Amino acid sequence: MMTDVLVAHSSEVEKADFYKKTYLHVALSILAFIGVETILLKTVPPEIIAMMFGQKYTWLLIIGVFWLASVLASKWSLSQSKSTQYLGLGFYILLEAVIFMPLLYIAVNMAGGAHVIFQAAMLTIAMFAGLSAVAFTSKRDFSFLRNVIIIGGFLSIGLIIAGAIFGFNLGLWFSVGMVILASASILYETSKLQNVYTTGQYVGASLQLFASIMLLFWYILRILMSRRS
Template identity: 90%
Template sequence: MMTDVLVAHSTEVERAEFYKKTYLHVALSILAFIGVETILLKTVPVEIINLMFAQNYTWLLIIGVFWLASMLASRWSLSQSKSTQYFGLGFYILLEAVIFLPLIYMAAGTAGGAVIYQAAMLTIAMFAGISAIAYTSKRDFSFLRNIIIIGGFLSIGLIVAGAIFGFNLGLWFSVGMVILASASILYETSKLKDTYTTGQYVGASLQLFASIMLLFWYVLRILMSRRS
């Protein structure tokens, strides 16, 4: 049964079960993303994939739709309804698969499939390390919230400016975004117990999945730039 008890106020057994279910859903979300991405790569015509990044304004439109839809999915993740949480998670996985389509296509075609595997392994290792810090450290990471919000708006502004004026944001922007994504994972992990009830593990997994995918995006871009 779903309960309204905040994870921080639950018993040790309930808390352990919440974390177990949350990370299981994160793993399943990653597997689902891989499956959907594979299907899209095999079914979406190359011409459509090229259109996604051939025009700067087309890419801006895609990012805009993705941002709005992400906000909606995040709102669904906080619902007490399990079905709404699952709908939000599934919807977000599909969004991520679409937004990643041109990048994965380029990585597989120009840098070789090995770079995707390397980026995935590096992302998983970083996620595991950051999560360990969040759980073992007794520090309060709430101060990261404002940094993440400001950094997020700055990055969006730079991405929009780059698309409009046609300049490349370069390697250091990707490095900065990896730092921002890492901070987001640290913050999201540390506040799980204070944000969600024991029945909201699906929604909690969505937030962690979103941060992991942001990290993966820019780790992959860095590795691709080193091979180009």
Template identity: 80%
Template sequence: MMTNVLVAHANDVDKAAFYRKTYIHVALSILAFIGVESVMLKMVPDQLIFAMFAQRYIWLLIIGVFWLASVLATKWSLSQSRSTQYFGLGFYIILEAVIFLPLIKIATLYAGPNVIFQAAMLTIAMFAGISLVAFTSKRDFSFLRNVIIIGGFISLGLIAGGMLFGFNLGLWFSVGMVILASATILYQTSILKNAYSTNQYVGASLQLFASIMLLFWYILSILMSRRS
């Protein structure tokens, strides 16, 4: 059985081990995503990838299924069973690879592979900077929780409205989503010690990985809009 000692109540050695394992798993998740995405881009026909964007109702359904599946993956990643935790993380990585297929394909064809690399580097730099602020600042970032929840519901409403009624959300929406993703990373990093036990580093890494991918999506979208 796994222990349920909060990181905040653990000794310094266990705290350090938790943070080390969490960020190692974040890095491995990113590498796994790159590998799975590369395989999918080679194996999945272009017609099927473009079909995901061609019909807005299909894309809305895909996002709905993705949201429900991500909730399930998050639940698995926080299980008491280590194998279930890894199953949840692996399942979520595959989900992200599927949802990113159209964006990566379009970016490669119309903006060039360099834009993907630039977006990845910007995402990593922003994540590192935000994490540094969260770990070194003595400020309480718990107030961001309500901001993130409200912003999340508003963004989901706008995305659904855009798909149903066919209007483009534009550049400023992507900028707003970058800010929301950054705030989420800041909040999640600041509460790691109070939200997880020392054995829940897989679940913690999934949450951070999800926010990094959200940040990457909209940074890539912004860079692509500048190339068009």
């Protein structure tokens, strides 16, 4: 069972244990994502992957299902049951791997694709580390970013849907804006580690951080790929 003690009200030892478990789960989630993605790219036929980004309404359906399923996975990850928490985290990792398939398939098959993916991964890790350090050392409460993230999220979803329906390219500046939004999300989620979660909610906390990292990685990779095209 989870404790009801807020991390902010716990002892230094309990705080350190919570942070260690949270970031360990983030790291394991990334490794699991790499493993699942590798298997998918090797086993899923290219024709099926092409259908995901070749048909605009198919892609919209996938995005809709992903959004609904991610809400469910997030809810599971904060359950009182540890097995349900891990089910939510594992389900979300699988969802991310499926959503990333088309983008990574294109990246892998473009000239210098492996280098671009590696570069995007290193930039993502560096930005995540820097933003986490700011959130922990500044002692600021970044909860004010919540409304910015919600509004930005709805605007971005609206633009993505409009782009898919009407066939226009959102372009480089949209990707830059999404990198900023993902960075704000990392600051907000890191701030929540200190102020919102209880010491038993490290699985749910790791899922939220993992989601922000993957959003950041997606758009950094898109920016780097656009420079190669």
